[in-house]
Amino acid sequence: MPLLNGEEIKKRGLIQNPVADGYKAASYDLHVGKIVTSSGEEKSSFTLKSQATVLAISSERVKLPKNVAGYATVKTRLCHDGILALNIGIVDPDYEGLVSSYLINFGKKDFSLNAGQVFLRLNA
Numbered sequence: 001m002p003l004l005n006g007e008e009i010k011k012r013g014l015i016q017n018p019v020a021d022g023y024k025a026a027s028y029d030l031h032v033g034k035i036v037t038s039s040g041e042e043k044s045s046f047t048l049k050s051q052a053t054v055l056a057i058s059s060e061r062v063k064l065p066k067n068v069a070g071y072a073t074v075k076t077r078l079c080h081d082g083i084l085a086l087n088i089g090i091v092d093p094d095y096e097g098l099v100s101s102y103l104i105n106f107g108k109k110d111f112s113l114n115a116g117q118v119f120l121r122l123n124a
Helices: 004-011 077-082
Strands: 028-036 046-050 054-065 070-074 083-086 096-105 111-114 118-123
Touching: 028 111, 054 083, 054 118, 070 077, 070 083, 070 096, 077 083, 096 118
Parallel strands: none
Antiparallel strands: 028 054, 028 118, 046 111, 054 096, 070 118, 083 096
16 A cells, blocks of 8 residues: 555544644654653653653644554654654554654754654654
């Protein structure tokens, strides 16, 4: 089955609580809804120190039917800043819920993460 473009993702209603500019030519950009620190605190913004990790949880809910799988990848722009997303990949058919990933800062500089910021790309 071919990948769905942003318009098809929109038409099929695969994203709940979407951000209008999140639909792209071949994907949907997921945005940070909340940030959970290593101590369990929920934040809307956080400075990720070098070599530190934080959990980012999407603001959008994904709702996939039984015949559609998703694939989540880190946004290239974050990689350029030394940020790697862990535990990403296949989103199973029939999944409904938020998408999350631990982000680790492999860069030498601190990285500011904020609610509303794009962090993952979802292909379906």
